[in-house]
Amino acid sequence: MRPVLIRGLTAAAAATMVAGLGIFAATSASAAAGCRVNYSVNQWNTGFTANLTVTNLGDPISGGWNVTWTFPGNQTVTQGWSATISQSGANVTATNPSWSTSIGSNASVNFGFNANYSGTNNAPASFKLNGTACTGSVPTTGPTSGPTSGPTSGPTSGPTSGPTSGPTSGPTTGPTGNPGPKVDNPYAGVKGYVNPEWKAKADAEPGGSRVSNNPTAVWLDRIAAINGTTDSSSNGAMGVRAHLDAALAQGAGYIQFVIYDLPGRDCSALASNGELGPNDLPRYKSEYIDPIAAIERDAKYQNLRIINVVEIDSLPNIVTNTGGQAGATAMCDTMKANGGYQQGIAYALSKFGAIGNVYNYVDAAHHGWIGWDSNFGPVADIMYQTAVLSGSVNNVTGFITNTANYSALQEPYIQPSTTVGGQNIRQSKWLDWNQYSDELTFAQAFRxxxxxxxxxxNIGMLIDTSRNGWGGPNRPTKASTSTDVNTYVNESRIDRRYHAGNWCNQSGAGLGERPKAAPAAGIDAYVWVKPPGESDGSSSLIPNNEGKGFDQMCDPTYGGNARNGNSPTGALPNAPISGAWFSAQFQQLMTNAYPPLS
Known part of the structure; x- marks a missing residue:
C-alpha cells in the first residue's frame, strides 16, 4: 500500500536563499492587487533545487497563470514539477498545470525545479506573473473595476481536466460549508471505538487480549462495505450503521473510518487496487460517498465524533509517480490528467465537512515518500488546491501521516543535522538526502x-503508530561509534527495514505507541488506523472478488525496483490479500512492540 518514489539531492551542502519579492499580475478582468513570492534554494557546487511559493494578496486570478523571470547567471533548468517550465537563454517561463489554473484571494501556488549552474548562483532580481512586474505590495494605482467574469471571492484553484462536475454535484441534501460546532481535537477527552470484529480476531491470538481493547479504524474499501458484506475474509461483515450503533452501545466518544474507494485507486501499486475504474467518478460520488454521508448525518449519531481518514496514497501519487519519473505508472498519469483524485477527494470533503460532528483527516504520505524538498512543497500545494476545490479549507480538520506504514516515530540517533567524521548523515544511502528521518519531525514540519x-x-496531525515500534532485541539503545556514514546510520537507526520505500508486511516490525490524544505539539493523536494483523497484500497472486491484485513488493523473494533502491522487499512470507487476517504478522507485532507489552 505504500509505493514510494525517492527523489534525493546529490549535494554535499545545502544553502537557502529567500527573496522577499512581491509578484502579481492580473488577468484582463482582474482588479489591481499585489502578491508575494518566496524563492528558496538548496544548492551544491554544480546544481540546485528551487521552490517558489506565490501568494495572491488581491482579487482572484482565473483562467491560467504563468510566472516569468530572468536568471542572472548561467542557470539551466533540467526538471520541473507542479508547473510546465520552459527556458530560452536566461529567460524562464513557468506555466500552470491543468489542475491549478487559478490563484484565489490570499491563496498560494507552489512549484519548483532542478537546475545546473557554475560560478555564482544568485537569485533572479524580479519576477512577472502574467506579464505584470513584481511590486512587493498592492499597487495604489491601476484598474479600479472588479472582476467581470469568473469567481468573485475565495480561491478557485483545482483540477479543470477530466470530469467536469465539481464537488457540488450529486445529492444536495444537508447543509453546505461547515456549520457544525466542531471541537478542536476530536480525540481529546473521550474514548475511542473498539471494533468488535477486529477485537475478536485479536483475542483469538495467544496474548492478543493485551492489545485488543485499543481503538482501530474501520476500512470502507468497497461499496459493499457500506451496508456490510456477507463474508468476513477481509475487513469484516459489519456495515457503517452497524459500527456506529456499536459505538453508541460502547459509550465511545469517537469512531474512525477510512474512506478508501477512489476511481483508479492506489495508482502505483497493485495490492490495494480497487473496484472503480479511472472514469468511475460519478459512481464514487453517488454510490459510495453519498450513502456514507447520509448515514453519518443521521441525528442518532450527532453526539458521536465521526472521524474520516480520507483516501490513502492518492494525492502524493499524482505528484511523485507521474510524468516519466522513476516511479511513474500509466494509471497515475491517467488520474493526474483526468483530475479524478482531486475531484473525488474534494467531493468527499465537501459532503462530510458539512456535517457538524464529522471530522476529515486527509492522508499526507510519510517522510520516506515526500520528505525531500522536491516532493514536500508540491504535495502540500496539491492538498491545499484540493481543499479549496471542496469549497472551504474548513472542511479539513487535519492530516495523517504514516498510514499503514512502518516509519519510526522518532529516530534519536540519526537526525538529518547529525555529522559523522565531518560528513552530514543525509548523504547516507538510508537517508539519501532526505530532510527528515522520522515521522514526528516530518508531521510537525508538514503541518x-x-x-x-x-x-x-489549528489543524492537527495524526500519526499511525500501529506498526512502527521496531522493538525487540535488535532495537538500538545508543548511537553507533562508527565514523563511516553508512555504517553509523545503519547501526543507529530504529527503523530496521532494508529501505524506507518498503511498505508490505515488513519483517521485524512491532506495535508502536498505543493510541493517545495530544501526545506532542501539533499532533492531535497517535492512532492505529491500520488494524494490526491485517495484511498489506498477498505474497503471491490470490484470486479474489474485492479487486485486489498482487504486488511484487509483497513477495519476500522479489529483488526490488527503482522505488526501493533495488533492495529486498523485507516482506513476510505466506501473506493473504490486503485486509485479511495475518496471524504471523500479528504475533510478530506483539513480540517486537515498543513500548513493550506487559
Missing part, C-alpha cells in the same frame, strides 16, 4: 507548511 499555504492554524 507548518500546510498552515503557511492557507489551512487553518
Amino acid at each position: 507548518q507548511k500546510l498552515v503557511s499555504l492557507g489551512f487553518n492554524s
Whole structure:
C-alpha cells in the first residue's frame, strides 16, 4: 500500500536563499492587487533545487497563470514539477498545470525545479506573473473595476481536466460549508471505538487480549462495505450503521473510518487496487460517498465524533509517480490528467465537512515518500488546491501521516543535522538526502507548511503508530561509534527495514505507541488506523472478488525496483490479500512492540 518514489539531492551542502519579492499580475478582468513570492534554494557546487511559493494578496486570478523571470547567471533548468517550465537563454517561463489554473484571494501556488549552474548562483532580481512586474505590495494605482467574469471571492484553484462536475454535484441534501460546532481535537477527552470484529480476531491470538481493547479504524474499501458484506475474509461483515450503533452501545466518544474507494485507486501499486475504474467518478460520488454521508448525518449519531481518514496514497501519487519519473505508472498519469483524485477527494470533503460532528483527516504520505524538498512543497500545494476545490479549507480538520506504514516515530540517533567524521548523515544511502528521518519531525514540519499555504492554524496531525515500534532485541539503545556514514546510520537507526520505500508486511516490525490524544505539539493523536494483523497484500497472486491484485513488493523473494533502491522487499512470507487476517504478522507485532507489552 505504500509505493514510494525517492527523489534525493546529490549535494554535499545545502544553502537557502529567500527573496522577499512581491509578484502579481492580473488577468484582463482582474482588479489591481499585489502578491508575494518566496524563492528558496538548496544548492551544491554544480546544481540546485528551487521552490517558489506565490501568494495572491488581491482579487482572484482565473483562467491560467504563468510566472516569468530572468536568471542572472548561467542557470539551466533540467526538471520541473507542479508547473510546465520552459527556458530560452536566461529567460524562464513557468506555466500552470491543468489542475491549478487559478490563484484565489490570499491563496498560494507552489512549484519548483532542478537546475545546473557554475560560478555564482544568485537569485533572479524580479519576477512577472502574467506579464505584470513584481511590486512587493498592492499597487495604489491601476484598474479600479472588479472582476467581470469568473469567481468573485475565495480561491478557485483545482483540477479543470477530466470530469467536469465539481464537488457540488450529486445529492444536495444537508447543509453546505461547515456549520457544525466542531471541537478542536476530536480525540481529546473521550474514548475511542473498539471494533468488535477486529477485537475478536485479536483475542483469538495467544496474548492478543493485551492489545485488543485499543481503538482501530474501520476500512470502507468497497461499496459493499457500506451496508456490510456477507463474508468476513477481509475487513469484516459489519456495515457503517452497524459500527456506529456499536459505538453508541460502547459509550465511545469517537469512531474512525477510512474512506478508501477512489476511481483508479492506489495508482502505483497493485495490492490495494480497487473496484472503480479511472472514469468511475460519478459512481464514487453517488454510490459510495453519498450513502456514507447520509448515514453519518443521521441525528442518532450527532453526539458521536465521526472521524474520516480520507483516501490513502492518492494525492502524493499524482505528484511523485507521474510524468516519466522513476516511479511513474500509466494509471497515475491517467488520474493526474483526468483530475479524478482531486475531484473525488474534494467531493468527499465537501459532503462530510458539512456535517457538524464529522471530522476529515486527509492522508499526507510519510517522510520516506515526500520528505525531500522536491516532493514536500508540491504535495502540500496539491492538498491545499484540493481543499479549496471542496469549497472551504474548513472542511479539513487535519492530516495523517504514516498510514499503514512502518516509519519510526522518532529516530534519536540519526537526525538529518547529525555529522559523522565531518560528513552530514543525509548523504547516507538510508537517508539519501532526505530532510527528515522520522515521522514526528516530518508531521510537525508538514503541518507548518500546510498552515503557511492557507489551512487553518489549528489543524492537527495524526500519526499511525500501529506498526512502527521496531522493538525487540535488535532495537538500538545508543548511537553507533562508527565514523563511516553508512555504517553509523545503519547501526543507529530504529527503523530496521532494508529501505524506507518498503511498505508490505515488513519483517521485524512491532506495535508502536498505543493510541493517545495530544501526545506532542501539533499532533492531535497517535492512532492505529491500520488494524494490526491485517495484511498489506498477498505474497503471491490470490484470486479474489474485492479487486485486489498482487504486488511484487509483497513477495519476500522479489529483488526490488527503482522505488526501493533495488533492495529486498523485507516482506513476510505466506501473506493473504490486503485486509485479511495475518496471524504471523500479528504475533510478530506483539513480540517486537515498543513500548513493550506487559
